Amino acid sequence: MRSYDLIVIGAGAGGLTVAKGAAAFGATVALVEKKSHIGGDCLHYGCIPSKTLVELAKKVHDIHANAKGFGLEAEGQLNLSIIMEHVQDVITHFHTIEEDSNLIDLGIDLYKGHASFVTEHQIEIDRKQRINGKRFVIATGSSPIIPDIKGIENTPHYTNETIYQLDKVPNRLVVIGGGPTNLELGQCFARFGSDVTILDEAKTFLAQQDEEIALALRDRLTEEMSIHTNSLVVEIEELDVEKKVKFLKDGNLETIVADEVLVGVGRQANTSNIGLNEIGVQLDNVHNVLVNPYLQTSKPHIYAIGDVHGKFCFSHAAGVEGKVVVQNAVLGLKKKIRYDNIPYTFYTDPEIFHIGMTEKEAIKKYGKHNVGVLNVQAAEIDRFITSGDEKGFVKVIISKRGKILGAQAIGKHADDWMQALVFAKTKKYRVGALSTVVYPYPSNTGILQAVGDTYWRQKFHTKWSKWMKRYTQIFR
Numbered sequence: 318m319r320s321y322d323l324i325v326i327g328a329g330a331g332g333l334t335v336a337k338g339a340a341a342f343g344a345t346v347a348l349v350e351k352k353s354h355i356g357g358d359c360l361h362y363g364c365i366p367s368k369t370l371v372e373l374a375k376k377v378h379d380i381h382a383n384a385k386g387f388g389l390e391a392e393g394q395l396n397l398s399i400i401m402e403h404v405q406d407v408i409t410h411f412h413t414i415e416e417d418s419n420l421i422d423l424g425i426d427l428y429k430g431h432a433s434f435v436t437e438h439q440i441e442i443d444r445k446q447r448i449n450g451k452r453f454v455i456a457t458g459s460s461p462i463i464p465d466i467k468g469i470e471n472t473p474h475y476t477n478e479t480i481y482q483l484d485k486v487p488n489r490l491v492v493i494g495g496g497p498t499n500l501e502l503g504q505c506f507a508r509f510g511s512d513v514t515i516l517d518e519a520k521t522f523l524a525q526q527d528e529e530i531a532l533a534l535r536d537r538l539t540e541e542m543s544i545h546t547n548s549l550v551v552e553i554e555e556l557d558v559e560k561k562v563k564f565l566k567d568g569n570l571e572t573i574v575a576d577e578v579l580v581g582v583g584r585q586a587n588t589s590n591i592g593l594n595e596i597g598v599q600l601d602n603v604h605n606v607l608v609n610p611y612l613q614t615s616k617p618h619i620y621a622i623g624d625v626h627g628k629f630c631f632s633h634a635a636g637v638e639g640k641v642v643v644q645n646a647v648l649g650l651k652k653k654i655r656y657d658n659i660p661y662t663f664y665t666d667p668e669i670f671h672i673g674m675t676e677k678e679a680i681k682k683y684g685k686h687n688v689g690v691l692n693v694q695a696a697e698i699d700r701f702i703t704s705g706d707e708k709g710f711v712k713v714i715i716s717k718r719g720k721i722l723g724a725q726a727i728g729k730h731a732d733d734w735m736q737a738l739v740f741a742k743t744k745k746y747r748v749g750a751l752s753t754v755v756y757p758y759p760s761n762t763g764i765l766q767a768v769g770d771t772y773w774r775q776k777f778h779t780k781w782s783k784w785m786k787r788y789t790q791i792f793r
């Protein structure tokens with residue numbers, strides 16, 4: 318029976334990073350993937366297809382939104398099959414880069430089949446083959462939750478995994494769940510021509526986000542689709558080809574008719590049927606793997622990364638966690654994972670960007686008097702005006718001494734123009750440093766220069782104004 322220094326279960330964003338990193342340091346590595354393809358959710362049902370669809374939907378939207386203004390006519394029926402073929406082409410493109418043979422070339426033994434633990438140091442693949450490992454990484458990801466709604470099992474519906482099978486734009490699309498998955502996908506279909514209604518049971522729209530950002534996004538998205546919060550779907554029923562969706566809105570029963578239904582109410586960690594209970598790896602009350610800051614499970618030689626522990630469900634977070642685990646499990650270091658410098662973006666149009674603490678979280682932790690907020694509107698920045706994207710803003714949350722505690726932004730391509738702040742925060746530069754670098758003119762990133770300038774201006778006008786005046790007078 319083969320024995321390895323490290324056995325990685327799941328060849329997605331997290332698992333691939335660990336396997337490659339560990340092999341590069343000379344460890345003997347087995348990577349086990351149950352699907353015929355490697356790449357995980359991000360490549361097949363998550364980031365890649367959804368961001369491709371987002372970009373295609375933007376193009377369609379821009380044609381419709383702008384044609385008339387230039388005296389042009391945009392006519393014809395959108396062919397969804399062409400769009401979906403393009404999405405598949407992009408997935409295939411990444412497949413050719415991330416081939417099985419590349420892993421084998423790196424010295425990784427790739428096993429295809431469902432892995433489950435037999436003992437603390439042994440796994441079984443498809444109940445046929447067994448391999449032993451000194452250490453393990455569980456990187457099995459997550460799956461869409463199918464909510465317990467009356468009639469759902471008998472009513473055809475789509476999830477983020479199956480939506481790409483649609484070949485016709487539905488006239489009416491009801492979307493259950495108003496998280497990032499469905500906001501991105503829902504907006505795409507609105508742009509392809511569907512009448513989209515989003516139903517979310519939560520009272521607050523995107524409750525984890527900064528209130529002003531969430532409100533601004535909701536206002537913008539409402540221009541393209543209907544969004545109902547506090548709306549609990551209680552029944553779905555198929556009548557001929559239509560679907561009747563019944564929901565309780567503010568306590569009243571309402572009904573909406575749809576041609577298609579998209580469900581996206583959150584993620585369930587892939588922790589069942591892999592023998593975790595049997596070997597004593599502890600899960601929390603929603604079946605996520607419990608990990609410590611070193612990403613060790615309750616069995617210290619077994620690590621878990623990515624969606625399977627549910628702490629920070631993003632591809633790049635799974636990647637960073639993978640690097641931490643390589644250092645701990647392969648090099649024997651004691652590295653802790655930190656999430657406060659990991660940004661993320663929801664790729665709606667406009668995008669929203671997030672890093673670190675929100676204003677509310679910072680005030681809760683440090684008290685109102687110890688927290689400052691620097692606000693800059695996109696409308697103050699020349700480039701946003703020239704491109705007609707001035708409806709956006711940035712909020713940077715700082716300590717009294719200018720330490721960057723967090724930042725949130727809304728605006729077109731926020732993901733790109735906020736990167737200088739990610740660097741500054743990660744490298745522990747204070748917010749004033751943002752105005753000490755030169756940005757090309759006119760760039761959207763200039764908004765961060767304005768953040769830095771605002772900080773200094775406030776300092777000169779309040780705290781230091783008396784001293785500055787005196788200095789300037791003496792110097793004259």
Ligand SMILES: Cc1cc2nc3c(=O)[nH]c(=O)nc-3n(C[C@H](O)[C@H](O)[C@H](O)COP(=O)(O)OP(=O)(O)OC[C@H]3O[C@@H](n4cnc5c(N)ncnc54)[C@H](O)[C@@H]3O)c2cc1C
Pocket residue numbers: 326327328329330331332349350351352355356357358359360362363364365367368430431432433456457458459477498587590591622623624625629630631632633634635664
């Ligand atoms: C619609 C959508 C859009 C998203 N967009 C973004 C985005 O834009 N940016 C971003 O950063 N994140 C995005 N995410 C989140 C991102 O996809 C996940 O956080 C990321 O894929 C998690 O990586 P992972 O390695 O934990 O799991 P995965 O990438 O899902 O990999 C898990 C792998 O384990 C395999 N596996 C499971 N069980 C077993 C077993 N028993 N034996 C062997 N193999 C097994 C699976 O087949 C899979 O290949 C999105 C998610 C969704 C749903």
Ligand SMILES: NC(=O)c1ccc[n+]([C@@H]2O[C@H](COP(=O)([O-])OP(=O)(O)OC[C@H]3O[C@@H](n4cnc5c(N)ncnc54)[C@H](O)[C@@H]3O)[C@@H](O)[C@H]2O)c1
Pocket residue numbers: 464493494495496497498499501516517518519523548549550581582583584629630631661662663664
């Ligand atoms: N751009 C990105 O990086 C991106 C995009 C999509 C997803 N993701 C990742 O995937 C994770 C999951 O996102 P998601 O949107 O699938 O889930 P989510 O948990 O973020 O949102 C689910 C939403 O569904 C609602 N809901 C739950 N049960 C419901 C019910 N029965 N009826 C109506 N509404 C219900 C919840 O109130 C919530 O608003 C995210 O947290 C993020 O980490 C990232």
